[in-house]
Amino acid sequence: MADVAFTEERARAVLSAALPPYRAGTAEARLLSLGENAVFAVDSLSLVVRISRDLEVWDRAARELRIADWLAREGLPAVRPDRRFGSEQPLPFANHLVTYWQRLPDPVRPAGPRDLAELLRMVHALPDPPAGPPAGPPAPAPPPLPLPRRDLLGGIERWLRLAGGAIDPADAAYLRARRDDFAAAVEDLTPRLTPGPIHGDALPRNVHIGPDGPVLVDLETFSHDLREHDLVVMALSRDRYGLGAEAYDAFVAEYGWDVREWPGCGVLRGARETASCAWVAQHAPGNPAARAEFTRRIASLREDDPTVRWHTF
DSSP states (O other), rough: OOOOOOOOHHHHHHHHHSSSSSTTTSSOOEEEEEESEEEEEEGGGGGEEEEESSSTTTHHHHHHHHHHHHHHHTOOBBOBBBBBOOOSSSEEETEEEEEEOOOOOOOHHHHHHHHHHHHHHHHOOOOOOOSSSSSSOOOOOOOOOOOOOOOOOTTHHHHHHHHGGGGGGHHHHHHHHHHHHHHHHHHHHSSSSSEEEOOOOGGGGGGGETTTTEEEOOTTTOOEEETTTHHHHHHHHHHSSSOOOHHHHHHHHHHHHHGSSSSTHHHHHHHHHHHHHHHTTTTTTTTTTHHHHHHHHHHHTTOTTSSSSOOOO
């Protein structure tokens, strides 16, 4: 059954419970985004609070905090957790999960594809994080942090469940079949780049340009997988979402390679299109704009028309 109640109002009620009343109320909090999570900025506390849609993402939320700590140790510019409200996070509140993050300085300009490529080169140069206990005598050391594979298609079942009766059951069945086909095809890919740590949702919206340069945000899809995952996102932005050729070329020039030269690009693109279509479906209950966008996307997939422009949502 779809959860139609994850609204700004509900998220603010969770925020009120998650912030000590004597330090800050919720009236001043600014809603930054409402999707898989509700994200609020509380400027007086230099704080960002993320509230999950439900409790199903506990492991992912906990791993994201540990990834942020690992990136800090590696010196990679990325968001940092804020532990003023407790070192043990995420925290459950009314069937939602809350994590606290340091608020970044105001952006000096919008992020662009070249900024993203600069950070991706740094991410793709990272060594693997420790996946097991340290060797040798006992000593203070970070806990193991095994990164998962990039489960690009794994959320589809949940998103379709949340969509419920707001979408045609035949469309849901089509997406499930398409998911299964692409999951098998992805397993057969031969990468051009050496697999390793990736961001997993590499878009300029996940880059913040502060006074000291670009900073990576939204770490919940950090994975160990094909580096091509991070590059196909921008190729799809060029083909589906209207990113200009000049902007895409700037991304390629900064990174140093165009993933469209790789034979597996179409497979990863198709898998991501499938996931992106299902992701919009979860917002369809009670949201006419989401239903319209889902209708556009599913029709273009069924008709195998790669020229149909998709709109960000």
